[in-house]
Amino acid sequence: MKKLLSIFLIHIKKLSTSKHDRSVCWPKCSYGPMEVQRSEMLNGIKIVAANTSGAMMAACTIMFQAGSRYESSNFLGASHFLRAASSGSGCGFTAFSKLRVLQQHGAYLTCSSDRQSISYTLQCPLLYFSKLKYYLLDTAVRCCYHDWEISDRKSLVRGDLARIDPEQRVLDLIQKALWAGPLANSVFCEDERIDQMSGDILNDYVMCNFKSSNCCVASVGVPFEETMKLAEQINTRREKPKLKDCPSSKPRAGFEYYDLGSGSDTWIAVAVPSCGTDDLNNLFKHAIVAAACGVDNMQQGQHELDRVPQPPLGLMTGADIFTNFRAFNISYADTGIFGIVAKTKSVTANRNALAVSEFLANVGDINFTQIQDGKKRLQLSLALHEEDCVKVSEGLALQLANNVQIDSVHNCFSMIDMISLDEIKATATSLSMNCKHMAVAIVGDLGVVPTDEEILKR
Incomplete structure (x- = not known):
């Protein structure tokens, strides 16, 4: 018994005198993402990828500076229809296959917009990102906007107008009241504009505003190399397109x-x-x-x-x-x-x-x-x-x-x-x-x- 005790004390002494690193034993006392990497492609697409401390859920966003303030008189209400049409068919996948496959993998694909920008975000387990990223690309930059699908979305847009929360409506109206200029454009399509909307109008709006020079790709939990590959598939051209200036808005x-x-x-x-x-x-x-x-x-x-x-x-x-x-x-x-x-x-x-x-x-x-x-x-x-x-x-x-x-x-x-x-x-x-x-x-x-x-x- 004494022999065993002496051996145990020797090991305790070795452990107490050994060097240790607290950063290995304990997590870093910091908030948010870690090891953020940035880059910019020759065509103007900006990329950022943030690693997390072991999170299994990943998210990737493709954002264009193409909100409702960029809608001219011919395109009024286009950003609202883009949100509604984000679940539609693209060049590679149908609307039904998007819904089925994403649900089977526990993933979500959302589209949100305001007066400044339109964002398409994919949230999914990191294990499936390499497969599901093509659904994000198909929605953000390869959506077809078929006329028959746009016609189906018109009832959804009318439903959006009927379901607007009063506080959301008053915040939309206060910006219309304050500004004289493009910032007065609502994020909702007016009822009299719904029947005039077509797939050609949406395709023209995307062609004019979804440019690589105003595109940003951001990811959380996705490796930087994987994020870079996704950005390269948005636009394969090397030249940086020039955007037309947006008129300024003045208070009224x-x-x-x-x-x-x-x-x-x-x-x-x-x-x-x-x-x-x-x-x-x-x-x-x-x-x-x-x-x-x-x-x-x-x-x-x-x-x-x-x-x-x-x-x-x-x-x-x-x-x-x-x-x-x-x-x-x-x-x-x-x-x-x-x-x-x-x-x-x-x-x-x-x-x-x-x-x-x-x-x-x-x-x-x-x-x-x-x-x-x-x-x-x-x-x-x-x-x-x-x-x-x-x-x-x-x-x-x-x-x-x-x-x-x-x-x-x-x-x-x-x-x-x-x-x-x-x-x-x-x-x-x-x-x-x-x-x-x-x-x-x-x-x-x-x-x-x-x-x-x-x-x-x-």
Whole structure:
């Protein structure tokens, strides 16, 4: 027994004196993707691939800067139909085979668009990516847009218009009210344009706007070499095509509305011009100001009335549990929009419409404590989305499109912490000074809300 004990103590001594590396035993204390690699092809396609720490799900995004702001009068509503037609047949696979094969492999293929860009994203197990990537290519750059399939999608587009959430509608209308120019184009196809849409119009729109010079390919969990091979199949030409310039949009301080009938819930949005994504530091300042005002709820309950809103906007509701306020900041390549949206009952719509305009006109009065809270809220919001490979993939594609390099939430945290409170305070003050360009949009009971002159009178 003594002999065994002595042998055991010798081994313990060897183990305690041996060299060890903590990085081998423990994961790296960092957020988000790791080992991000970037490249750019001769034809202008930008590529980024991020490795993850052992995640089995992968995502790949093909993004074109071809949103609704690039729709001329002949193409109005094309981006909405592109979203609806993304499940249609391509040059290599039928719509039925896409649906069946992707479901069999636990994969998802989605298309999303806004006023700036259109994104096609494939999410699938990494094991099947080399096979399923052809379905992504077939949808993003090889879709046929047959007339008979477009005719079938017209009922789907009409259904989209009927199912638009009122808050989504008011956010779409506020941008139409604020801008004079291409940014006033809606992300939805107007009802009178649906019957005019055809496969030829969509093919012409894709031919004009889906160019390699405004294309970005981003992946999460996919090897860089595999991502590069996929990008090479988008466009085999070496020359970089030249894109026509998109006309700029100017603020017009307009008023838009949509009537839901007497006694209906009412959504009110007020907004002023903000900043674009071309200035990353300024973009973070505006995002912090929005978070400092309150962009979400501090606590989510079982239903919409069981919530605790973020102050100071949340304090405006008082004892009214049916009213909710939140700030928002939407940025595009060259400009953006900052505003406040309120949801309220018909009986309190008049008072709350005046309240949101008054708050926006005095947003420069937020104090340093609220700004510091806004920093923390923004950092938390960024961290919550970092485990979603689809959001990370689309975020990396946006970074490429705007020629910025952030890579991970950890880097975002550092950039946010480096911005001084005085700079953010100055940004909030400049937003207050922009109130001469304030726009208003209302969805709900139009009979009880004040007119635009009454709202803008402070």
